[in-house]
Amino acid sequence: MSSWGERVKSDLAKLDVKSLGRVGVLLGGLSGEREISLMSGTGVLEALLSKGVDAHPFDTGLRCPTELAKEKFDRIFITLHGRYGEDGTIQGLLELLGLPYTGSGVLASALAIDKIATKLVWLSSGLSTPEFQELKADSDWNAVVKHLGLPLIVKPAHEGSSLGLTKVKSVEELPAAFQLAAAMDKKVIAESCIIGDELTCPLVGYGNDAEALPVIKIIPPQANYDFHNKYFSDETKYLCPTGLAPEVNLAVQELALAAYRALGCKTWGRADVMLDQKTGKPYLLEMNTSPGMTSHSLVPMAAKAAGIEYAELVLWVISQTLNSKGPL
Numbered sequence: 001m002s003s004w005g006e007r008v009k010s011d012l013a014k015l016d017v018k019s020l021g022r023v024g025v026l027l028g029g030l031s032g033e034r035e036i037s038l039m040s041g042t043g044v045l046e047a048l049l050s051k052g053v054d055a056h057p058f059d060t061g062l063r064c065p066t067e068l069a070k071e072k073f074d075r076i077f078i079t080l081h082g083r084y085g086e087d088g089t090i091q092g093l094l095e096l097l098g099l100p101y102t103g104s105g106v107l108a109s110a111l112a113i114d115k116i117a118t119k120l121v122w123l124s125s126g127l128s129t130p131e132f133q134e135l136k137a138d139s140d141w142n143a144v145v146k147h148l149g150l151p152l153i154v155k156p157a158h159e160g161s162s163l164g165l166t167k168v169k170s171v172e173e174l175p176a177a178f179q180l181a182a183a184m185d186k187k188v189i190a191e192s193c194i195i196g197d198e199l200t201c202p203l204v205g206y207g208n209d210a211e212a213l214p215v216i217k218i219i220p221p222q223a224n225y226d227f228h229n230k231y232f233s234d235e236t237k238y239l240c241p242t243g244l245a246p247e248v249n250l251a252v253q254e255l256a257l258a259a260y261r262a263l264g265c266k267t268w269g270r271a272d273v274m275l276d277q278k279t280g281k282p283y284l285l286e287m288n289t290s291p292g293m294t295s296h297s298l299v300p301m302a303a304k305a306a307g308i309e310y311a312e313l314v315l316w317v318i319s320q321t322l323n324s325k326g327p328l
Contacts, residue, residue, distance in 0.1 A: 004204060004211055005307035008316045015319055017052045021074030023318060024099075026090065028059035031082030032163045032184065040293040041079035047314040048077070060085065065093055075321040076101040077314075078290055082160050086290040087113035100321035104289040108264040112287040115157045115189050118263065122284055125262040127255060129284040130274070132191035137182070141174040144190055151193040154178060156185030160288065167193060196277035199242065201256035202291065202299040206266035212253035213302040217242035238298070240305045248275070252282045259284050267320045270299055 002010075025048065027041020028034055041057060048055035058068065060080060068076075076099050080086060088110030094101045104112065111117050122129050131148055134157070145152070154177035155165040164184040166177035174190075181188040198220070202213040219237040242249060256271035265287065272285040291299040293314070303313040 003306065004213065005303075008308050008312065011319065012312060012315055015315070017315075019322065020053055020318060022072060023048060023053055023055040023075055023077060024058045024068065024071055024073035025055055025077045025079060026058050026060055026085065027079045028061040029080040029082070029085045030061045031080070031084055031086075032159055033081035034061055036292060036294060037079055037081045037085065039295075040081065040297070043293050043295070043310070044077055044079050044314050047311040048318065050311050051315050053315070053318070060090065065090060068093070068099065069097055073099060075099060075318065077318050078102050079293060081290055081292065083113065083158055086160070086288075087158070102317050102321060103267050104263075104265045104269065108266065109289050111263050112265065112269075112289045113158055114187070115155070115286055116187060118287060121262050122259055125258065127259055127262065127284060128281060130191040130194055132189055135178050135181075135188040135190050137178070139178070141171050144174065145171045148190055148192045152190050153193050154181055154188065154190045156181045157187035157189045158185050160286075194274035194276050194283050197242075197244070197275040199252055199273045199275055199282070200270055200298050201252055201273060202268065202270045202302040203256060203260040203265065204268050207261065210257060210260055210265075212257045213299075214240050214305040215242050215244075215249045215252050215256075216240045216298050216302055217244065218298075236296070238301060240301055244275075248280065248282075255282050255284060259287060263287055265289055268299065268317060 025041050025045045027037050029037050045055055045057055076094055078101055080090060086109060088106040091106045091109050095106060111121060116134055119129050119132055133147060151167050151169045154168055164181040166180055168174055168177050178188055198218040199215055200218065201215045203210055204213060205211055217239040221235040252273055256273060259271050260269055268291060270288040270291045274283045274285060276283065293300060300310045300313055
């Protein structure tokens with residue numbers, strides 16, 4: 001069987017970009033990840049234009065999304081991150097407008113944005129993910145620590161890019177960590193902190209045809225992969241290939257693929273994984289259904305390792321909307 005990269009090259013060689021029609025690139029938005037979305041969207045827009053696609057930006061943070069109907073777009077490339085873009089809401093509107101769009105549908109998007117719902121789906125499928133519990137203002141902090149151990153991670157249930165995330169090292173730090181996360185979200189999650197290698201695995205396709213791209217190992221400065229180190233620091237190192245044993249890479253890919261399928265994701269996504277340094281066991285952290293496309297982003301990195309350049313990846317993703325009928 002030919003590799004994903006080879007199949008993409010073959011498919012793109014046959015693609016008539018005029019068949020894509022007028023393409024809208026949704027960017028910006030209203031979430032805490034607006035700045036990153038603008039970066040992703042600008043990159044995607046420039047890539048589409050470089051390939052001869054009739055592409056146009058549409059900032060859902062500055063314009064009412066209902067204006068999409070006036071633009072006469074034939075299909076949509078979603079580069080929105082976080083709420084109101086990656087959570088099923090814009091997907092539902094596009095379904096009502098009859099506009100094909102990139103990425104997962106309404107249900108998979110809504111599930112994946114909610115870290116608690118995601119974990120419940122994964123656990124029901126027998127997939128490994130760190131122990132967790134939802135936090136409330138009146139939670140018994142000592143009981144939380146007894147259940148999850150230290151250190152532990154506290155974060156908003158519906159935010160990405162490490163926004164509002166705190167690594168808690170003592171029970172005394174829990175109330176402040178909760179308040180920080182709660183200021184961004186009505187739901188706050190605490191989970192056991194897995195110490196080990198930080199990995200990510202991009203996924204492409206849908207259902208039984210879905211497949212995993214090369215795994216990337218992330219080495220941030222001071223082991224702190226925060227918002228700055230994700231998007232703006234040149235100190236963060238990315239290894240692809242990871243340098244890990246082949247069987248470890250394969251185990252991560254299989255786990256990520258099972259996680260992607262369990263949520264019903266399609267076209268593309270990215271699973272974040274921690275590899276326990278003591279046991280060597282991989283644990284799922286979260287699934288991203290609208291992956292970043294900035295200069296520091298990880299899906300383009302894995303695609304390049306598979307032989308596909310940034311602009312080719314962008315063109316392939318939008319081309320998937322030509323036969324986009326599938327589950328919501």
